[in-house]
Amino acid sequence: MDMSILDGRDGLRKIITQxxxxxxxxxxxxxxxxxxxxxxxxxxxxxxxxxxxxxxxGEPKAIGAVLPHLKGCWFYCKGTQKRMRDLARxxxxxxxxxRMTEDCAHYEIVADGPVAxxxxxxxxxxxxxxxxxxxxxxxxxxxxxxxxxxxxxxAQKWMEKDVxxxxxxxxxxxxxxxxxxxxxxxxxxxxxxVALAEATIRTLAEDYDVVxxxxxxxxxxxxxxxxAFDQVDVLNKAAQIYIAARNMGFEPEGMTDAQLRELxxxxxxxK
Ligand SMILES: [Zn+2]
Numbered sequence: 001m002d003m004s005i006l007d008g009r010d011g012l013r014k015i016i017t018q019x020x021x022x023x024x025x026x027x028x029x030x031x032x033x034x035x036x037x038x039x040x041x042x043x044x045x046x047x048x049x050x051x052x053x054x055x056x057x058g059e060p061k062a063i064g065a066v067l068p069h070l071k072g073c074w075f076y077c078k079g080t081q082k083r084m085r086d087l088a089r090x091x092x093x094x095x096x097x098x099r100m101t102e103d104c105a106h107y108e109i110v111a112d113g114p115v116a117x118x119x120x121x122x123x124x125x126x127x128x129x130x131x132x133x134x135x136x137x138x139x140x141x142x143x144x145x146x147x148x149x150x151x152x153x154x155a156q157k158w159m160e161k162d163v164x165x166x167x168x169x170x171x172x173x174x175x176x177x178x179x180x181x182x183x184x185x186x187x188x189x190x191x192x193x194v195a196l197a198e199a200t201i202r203t204l205a206e207d208y209d210v211v212x213x214x215x216x217x218x219x220x221x222x223x224x225x226x227x228a229f230d231q232v233d234v235l236n237k238a239a240q241i242y243i244a245a246r247n248m249g250f251e252p253e254g255m256t257d258a259q260l261r262e263l264x265x266x267x268x269x270x271k
Contacts, residue, residue, distance in 0.1 A: 005111035024088035032084035056108035067129035077117035123197035148239035168238040170254030184208030
């Protein structure tokens with residue numbers, strides 16, 4: 001059995017095992033065709049002295065941005081061109097642990113093998129930089145293609161601010177309880193573009209944990225990857241209920257404004 005950086009590091013292993021579990025769910029749900037989707041997790045909390053002394057597996061690579069709040073940070077990143085269904089079985093063979101270099105403009109791969117991180121790394125790291133800058137406890141970011149949520153964005157009506165949020169929240173009470181900031185909307189932009197990364201951060205900053213990329217997918221952040229997945233899962237479930245009602249031939253009533261307000265009052269929700 002080959003050595004892994006996870007050996008003897010139960011905290012780090014737990015985080016990576018959780019990433020693998022979520023990757024499996026993404027595949028099972030049909031949200032992760034081919035190499036679709038991305039996961040990055042800030043694992044700095046689990047880094048020990050011995051890890052800091054480890055040699056890099058190659059030269060530092062430029063990120064294309066200076067991200068000063070990531071000084072000394074380490075991340076687990078899905079590998080470029082890797083599949084979620086493979087990552088579910090073998091997270092360290094289909095992703096890697098990287099660390100930022102001192103200049104905050106480069107990263108280097110440390111373990112387990114030289115698996116190059118996703119091409120979406122600059123945008124994911126920009127989000128992590130922004131999260132740390134504002135003192136957020138969020139450490140995980142997820143990009144995936146939830147079928148019913150993406151389908152919604154093919155009608156402009158649902159792209160208007162908080163129209164989809166209102167509908168989704170009104171399908172079952174748990175949606176608002178467990179995705180209490182709703183779904184932010186980002187108009188179509190080229191995948192991997194700087195413009196999309198900037199619009200994503202701008203929309204997260206409007207106080208959303210999950211943002212929708214029109215005709216593409218979602219980008220979600222939370223304390224850990226399971227929580228980020230759960231927020232997307234409850235939203236997509238609500239979309240499925242809406243569609244089920246429409247398929248039965250009627251427009252669902254939805255919970256009333258008073259019922260939604262009551263939830264926020266009783267459970268102390270932010271919106
Ligand atoms: Zn995508």
